[in-house]
Amino acid sequence: MGRKPRCSEDGLNKGAWTPLEDEMLADYVKIHGEGKWSNIVKETGLKRCGKSCRLRWRNYLRPDIKRGNISDDEEDLIIRLHKLLGNRWSLIAGRLPGRTDNEIKNYWHTNIAKKAPHSQPRRQPRSVDRKQVAPAGSENGAETSSNFKNHQTIESQCCTPGVAAPTTALQENCMAQDLGGTLAMAPSNTHHENVSSRKGLASGDDDNLSNILTDFHYMEDFYKILDSDYPKLNDINDITGTAAHHSNNTTQVDDDDDYSMSINGCNPREIAEFSEKLLEADWTSNNCVQPDQGFDFMSLLSFLD
DNA sequence: AATTAACACAACCGCGATGGC
DNA sequence: TGCCATCGCGGTTGTGTTAAT
Numbered sequence: 001m002g003r004k005p006r007c008s009e010d011g012l013n014k015g016a017w018t019p020l021e022d023e024m025l026a027d028y029v030k031i032h033g034e035g036k037w038s039n040i041v042k043e044t045g046l047k048r049c050g051k052s053c054r055l056r057w058r059n060y061l062r063p064d065i066k067r068g069n070i071s072d073d074e075e076d077l078i079i080r081l082h083k084l085l086g087n088r089w090s091l092i093a094g095r096l097p098g099r100t101d102n103e104i105k106n107y108w109h110t111n112i113a114k115k116a117p118h119s120q121p122r123r124q125p126r127s128v129d130r131k132q133v134a135p136a137g138s139e140n141g142a143e144t145s146s147n148f149k150n151h152q153t154i155e156s157q158c159c160t161p162g163v164a165a166p167t168t169a170l171q172e173n174c175m176a177q178d179l180g181g182t183l184a185m186a187p188s189n190t191h192h193e194n195v196s197s198r199k200g201l202a203s204g205d206d207d208n209l210s211n212i213l214t215d216f217h218y219m220e221d222f223y224k225i226l227d228s229d230y231p232k233l234n235d236i237n238d239i240t241g242t243a244a245h246h247s248n249n250t251t252q253v254d255d256d257d258d259y260s261m262s263i264n265g266c267n268p269r270e271i272a273e274f275s276e277k278l279l280e281a282d283w284t285s286n287n288c289v290q291p292d293q294g295f296d297f298m299s300l301l302s303f304l305d
Numbered sequence: 306a307a308t309t310a311a312c313a314c315a316a317c318c319g320c321g322a323t324g325g326c
Numbered sequence: 327t328g329c330c331a332t333c334g335c336g337g338t339t340g341t342g343t344t345a346a347t
Contacts, residue, residue: 015340016315038332054333055316090335101335106314 013047017056021046025053026061059102066098070107078104079112 024046037050074096081092089101
């Protein structure tokens with residue numbers, strides 16, 4: 001719907017940015033702030049489309065950008081988050097202070113993906129004319145990029161029509177409490193677009209129960225993927241002191257509740273509450289972690305351990 | 306030193322989502 | 327309610343740099 005003309009039209013510049021263009025863009029943002037990218041052309045005379053300006057600012061000019069030298073810890077976190085989230089680069093970037101989605105995506109393709117046992121090089125050797133390679137979506141093209149798509153990611157689980165996960169209530173409940181609390185530790189601010197808006201993640205709305213349940217399937221895989229120790233969940237119970245009864249008793253749910261039954265003994269209301277809790281953590285914004293906010297990077301890493 | 310292959314990353318493209326009118 | 331402008335995202339491409347021959 002209603003697409004603007006491409007950047008290449010209207011006599012706008014393309015390709016590498018010049019220092020002068022960078023300066024003009026930075027000056028504009030300094031004065032007007034981020035957003036309203038399309039006004040830049042009108043107000044500054046910069047011959048770039050708004051889209052290009054936004055990208056340049058977000059990926060290159062922003063003052064809090066940390067460039068180059070992705071540390072081992074960061075790489076480890078990227079790998080784990082990728083297992084968790086799939087190719088949701090912006091979400092991954094949101095957990096890596098100063099890193100951009102583009103940078104992480106590039107880093108993944110050039111450094112991490114090729115280390116993966118089952119992955120193939122992203123690009124064809126130069127001897128192969130790229131024009132002859134089938135475009136993405138066709139069988140050949142899909143093969144190249146599907147190394148990532150085929151990853152058994154939680155995202156794919158999320159997108160699957162909701163089916164109650166076959167995990168035990170105890171596991172779900174414990175994971176919920178553990179994960180919810182841990183995620184909440186991450187500094188966050190609100191962002192108009194969050195996980196729920198993109199993927200229909202639960203927001204406490206009864207209509208989203210299936211999504212909630214799917215998300216707990218997600219949690220199950222999450223722990224599997226991260227090689228977590230399920231038996232340790234008992235220890236978590238001891239800490240939270242709230243989940244133990246679920247292992248022995250089927251939770252009763254109010255009759256007037258839309259949740260007509262408990263799911264494997266796990267109270268759906270608790271699931272919903274957890275989901276809300278989960279969503280309190282902003283998983284999308286690159287701004288969620290500012291350099292001066294003391295982001296507990298190691299805490300997140302240890303959580304993922 | 307010249308050529309070729311591979312890498313690294315900036316930038317572009319198309320699409321979906323969202324909000325305003 | 328539908329249209330349009332805009333934004334944000336993920337996938338892909340282009341191109342400069344580096345390594346290998």
